[in-house]
Amino acid sequence: MKFSITSKGNAQSNALMHKIRTYLQDFGLTYDESQPDIVISVGGDGTLLYAFHRYSSRLDKTAFVGIHTGHLGFYADWVPDEIEKLVIAIAKTPYQVVEYPTLEVIIRYQHGGKETRYLALNESTVKCVEGTLVMDIEIKGLHFERFRGDGLCVSTPSGSTAYNKALGGAIIHPSLQAIQLAEMASINNKVFRTIGSPLILPSHHTCTLKPVRDQDFMITIDHLTLLHKDVKSIQFRVANEKIRFARFRPLPFWTRVHDSFIADKDQ
Structure with missing residues (x-):
């Protein structure tokens, strides 16, 4: 089996990275950064997001496992004290593959420019460079509403516990093939109206944003922030x-939610 390791970059994560690499190579596994069968993320959710984007072109061939060296993360199953147990599991035990949905973002441009495609693991957000965002929202090709406000967030089920939750969105189990659209400070008065609630769309529905006046937007893809001009x-x-x-062991999604948002830290 071929493996690679992505580290958060701090002293603790780097030390663990080197230890894991040595242990796994002692077991006869091959370190391969270009075509790994398994990617070990040492850090937090941000580290795993980085690893996801690094290996996004081979998601069907690579599996991920996370070790958290800080606060409990939704993508990290293991803690530093369990390194030896994890190494033995990787080297000796067939693992179960659990698949989570990802988000496709396609940006098309005015004047027939080449479209850009991204994949997001958590979410994508859209904001104006300056002022209020004004967007026509189409669902499955039909006009739904004209949004005015600070911005819009589209998240995956596994990303529903991140920025989406802070916006008042629902938490969605990642076994559901869906995306969620949440508003950022929408304008609602006698003149302007939005639905005012998060929308959960199934896998066969598309959500398309069409600019009403501005054409330049700040668009995030997980941890990446990108300026796109002349957006159609x-x-x-x-x-x-x-x-x-x-x-390598069960860790139910709702247990992660409970431990992250509800459990007493002193328990």
């Missing part, structure tokens, strides 16, 4: 690609 439309849907996690 932004299309979101459940991507065909899925992220694959290597599970």
Whole structure:
């Protein structure tokens, strides 16, 4: 089996990275950064997001496993004290593959420019460079509403616990093939109206944003922030690609939610 390791970059994560690499090579596994069968993320959710984007072109061939060296993350199953146990599991135990949906973002441009396609594991957000965002929202090709406000966030089920939750969005189990559209400070008065609630769309529905006046937008793809100019439309849907996690033991999604948001830290 071939493996690679992505580290957060701090002293603790780097030390663990070197230890894991040595242990796994002692077991006869091959370190291969270009074509790994399994990617080990050492850090937090941000580190795993980085690893996801690094290997997004081979999601069907690579599985991910996370070790958190800080606060408990949704994508990290293991803690530093369990390194030896994880190494033995990787080297000796067949793992279960758990797949989570990802988000496809296609940006099309005015004047027939070449479209840009991205994959997001958590979410994509859209904001104006300056002032209020004004967008026509189409769902499955039909006009739904004209949005005015600070911005819009489209998230995956696994990303529903991140920025989407802070916006008042629902938490969605990642076994559901869906995306969620949440508003950022929408303008609602006698003149302007939005639905005012998050929308959950199934995998066969697309959500398309079409600019009303501005054409330059700040668009995030997970941790990446990008300026796009002369935008004609932004299309979101459940991507065909899925992220694959290597599970060596059960850790239910709702347990992660409970431990992250509800559990007493002193328990």
